[in-house]
Amino acid sequence: MSDDQNTKLSSAEIVDTLYDIALDPTSLEEFVQTWTDAGLDSEQTRLMLDGFDQFDDVYQAHISRADTFLKRGAAHDDAPAISDALIPFESLAAFIIDCDLTVVAANEGAVQSFNVAIQAPLTQAQLSNDTLKPLKTALQKTLHSPKPTQHLLKLETTDSPTPVVFQIRQLPAGKSGTETLALVVTTKYYWNAHLGATLEEVFQLTLAEQGIVRALVEGKSAKEISAERGTSEGTVRGQIKTVLAKMNARTQSEVIRLVLSLRDVTPSRLLPSAIDATQVAASPTWWRDEVWKPFQTLVMPDGRSMDYHTMGPVTGRPVLYSHMGYCLARWHEPMVRLLYDLNLRVICPIRAGYGKSDNLDPSADVLASTTHDTLFLLQHLGIDRLPYLTQGNDLIFAAHFTANHPEMVTEVIGICGRPPLPGDKHYAGMARWHRFFLSTAKHAPHLLKFTAKAAVSMARRVGASEMFRQMNKSSPADMALLDDDSLLPVLQSNAELIAGPSSNVAQAYAMEILQTEASWTHLMERIKDTKTWFINGAEDPATDIATIAEYRDAYPWIDIEVVPNAGQMMIYQYYEVLLRRIALSVELD
Numbered sequence: 001m002s003d004d005q006n007t008k009l010s011s012a013e014i015v016d017t018l019y020d021i022a023l024d025p026t027s028l029e030e031f032v033q034t035w036t037d038a039g040l041d042s043e044q045t046r047l048m049l050d051g052f053d054q055f056d057d058v059y060q061a062h063i064s065r066a067d068t069f070l071k072r073g074a075a076h077d078d079a080p081a082i083s084d085a086l087i088p089f090e091s092l093a094a095f096i097i098d099c100d101l102t103v104v105a106a107n108e109g110a111v112q113s114f115n116v117a118i119q120a121p122l123t124q125a126q127l128s129n130d131t132l133k134p135l136k137t138a139l140q141k142t143l144h145s146p147k148p149t150q151h152l153l154k155l156e157t158t159d160s161p162t163p164v165v166f167q168i169r170q171l172p173a174g175k176s177g178t179e180t181l182a183l184v185v186t187t188k189y190y191w192n193a194h195l196g197a198t199l200e201e202v203f204q205l206t207l208a209e210q211g212i213v214r215a216l217v218e219g220k221s222a223k224e225i226s227a228e229r230g231t232s233e234g235t236v237r238g239q240i241k242t243v244l245a246k247m248n249a250r251t252q253s254e255v256i257r258l259v260l261s262l263r264d265v266t267p268s269r270l271l272p273s274a275i276d277a278t279q280v281a282a283s284p285t286w287w288r289d290e291v292w293k294p295f296q297t298l299v300m301p302d303g304r305s306m307d308y309h310t311m312g313p314v315t316g317r318p319v320l321y322s323h324m325g326y327c328l329a330r331w332h333e334p335m336v337r338l339l340y341d342l343n344l345r346v347i348c349p350i351r352a353g354y355g356k357s358d359n360l361d362p363s364a365d366v367l368a369s370t371t372h373d374t375l376f377l378l379q380h381l382g383i384d385r386l387p388y389l390t391q392g393n394d395l396i397f398a399a400h401f402t403a404n405h406p407e408m409v410t411e412v413i414g415i416c417g418r419p420p421l422p423g424d425k426h427y428a429g430m431a432r433w434h435r436f437f438l439s440t441a442k443h444a445p446h447l448l449k450f451t452a453k454a455a456v457s458m459a460r461r462v463g464a465s466e467m468f469r470q471m472n473k474s475s476p477a478d479m480a481l482l483d484d485d486s487l488l489p490v491l492q493s494n495a496e497l498i499a500g501p502s503s504n505v506a507q508a509y510a511m512e513i514l515q516t517e518a519s520w521t522h523l524m525e526r527i528k529d530t531k532t533w534f535i536n537g538a539e540d541p542a543t544d545i546a547t548i549a550e551y552r553d554a555y556p557w558i559d560i561e562v563v564p565n566a567g568q569m570m571i572y573q574y575y576e577v578l579l580r581r582i583a584l585s586v587e588l589d
């Protein structure tokens with residue numbers, strides 16, 4: 001590729017930048033900016049540059065060497081992960097704080113008990129001033145101590161009848177590198193959503209009796225349980241006696257010790273959720289538990305394991321939901337409540353490579369494999385007909401599945417749907433990150449694979465919130481989601497599925513984007529007889545109004561609605577109207 005002053009990026013600079021990114025993945029941001037400013041995602045610019053469309057051939061050796069350095073750096077970043085320090089405390093609320101008193105890691109118990117959010121200040125957690133003030137003082141002493149130290153605090157919390165003990169200690173240097181961090185472990189017990197199923201299976205405890213056990217573990221007395229449930233103290237004492245008999249325990253303390261010991265034998269990712277709408281009143285934290293229940297796991301015929309998530313009543317009308325590249329698998333409490341109101345059951349397969357779902361072989365056909373995995377899951381659940389709710393680029397998966405199994409899909413719904421268009425003109429309407437990755441997939445796939453890995457490494461270094469800002473800062477609607485305290489923990493949890501230490505999403509993302517930027521108009525033609533409608537946001541960073549007009553011209557059979565103040569994350573912004581429309585459509589089918 002010849003140098004051209006108009007591109008602002010010479011061949012030597014490209015090579016240097018590739019190695020800069022490998023050594024410091026945060027350099028990717030500047031590279032993306034320079035690349036797009038130079039117009040290298042433009043078909044017209046590429047035609048003016050000798051050899052640009054042979055980019056991979058010219059730079060492949062450099063990309064390969066840079067990739068080796070990047071892998072070494074990623075291995076260093078992940079060995080060991082800071083969050084590993086939380087693993088021994090999965091039954092207790094625990095989190096990790098840095099010197100700025102920002103939460104850098106937290107387990108589900110801490111999220112549920114104190115509403116902490118990763119990369120958010122501790123002051124935003126659900127802690128009273130009487131709790132927060134001494135906790136901050138102890139943290140500052142621990143963080144700034146010249147030698148490893150620990151503090152124990154007994155503090156009253158608003159939602160606990162008994163004091164909660166906070167143990168605060170410095171993390172060993174090996175866990176945190178040069179930055180001093182503090183591990184906070186509390187006696188606030190985290191009730192794993194699957195523990196109730198274990199109590200039912202092993203001890204035949206009813207749902208009400210499971211609630212009694214949970215209350216005892218949380219330190220509540222019979223009087224407090226009766227007041228909370230609106231029943232007599234005598235009724236509660238009778239239930240406690242029944243629990244003791246079923247569990248062959250002599251005292252309430254034995255029950256508590258037995259439940260605590262079940263942590264190591266409860267397969268948290270394997271037990272199915274059997275909760276339905278009739279059980280809502282069983283627990284005062286039921287809705288929160290439903291939001292944060294663990295994913296379920298299915299072993300595929302080829303031996304791979306695939307996680308999946310269901311939301312809403314198990315007897316509800318099913319909706320197949322595709323999580324997009326951001327892996328928006330979890331929804332927050334208002335959305336889950338609405339699913340129960342509408343009697344909808346949302347089924348979300350966690351695609352290969354995301355979260356803990358095993359990756360595909362790099363040579364696999366990602367479309368055929370995803371269709372096969374989805375079909376296997378639906379057959380496992382006994383579902384033979386449902387609508388397919390998809391987002392952004394994921395439209396290709398809905399199109400492929402529907403083209404091959406038209407009898408199973410009642411309708412295809414595209415949230416910010418992005419069908420294929422010829423040429424490169426539509427890239428111009430995208431924000432720079434989206435424009436870079438999608439156009440690179442089309443013209444420099446080896447560069448895409450390298451930069452996808454770099455993007456994941458960058459997200460792990462700068463944090464999910466900052467990466468979200470980088471990717472979506474052109475969309476005010478999407479950025480506003482970061483100000484929603486009830487939604488932020490859910491967004492952070494979803495981000496862990498793509499940037500967490502156990503994920504290998506870079507390979508999966510690259511395989512998927514290479515397919516979306518190839519021609520798949522034939523798939524759209526094959527689903528013309530299936531009802532298809534889009535709801536697109538005017539602030540979607542991956543599409544603009546002019547491109548939506550092109551969609552209408554290319555696919556006149558698709559009903560496309562444009563929402564003015566909505567972005568790519570429309571599922572969280574426009575969910576009430578969207579879900580009610582789906583419920584009505586399902587009812588009429």
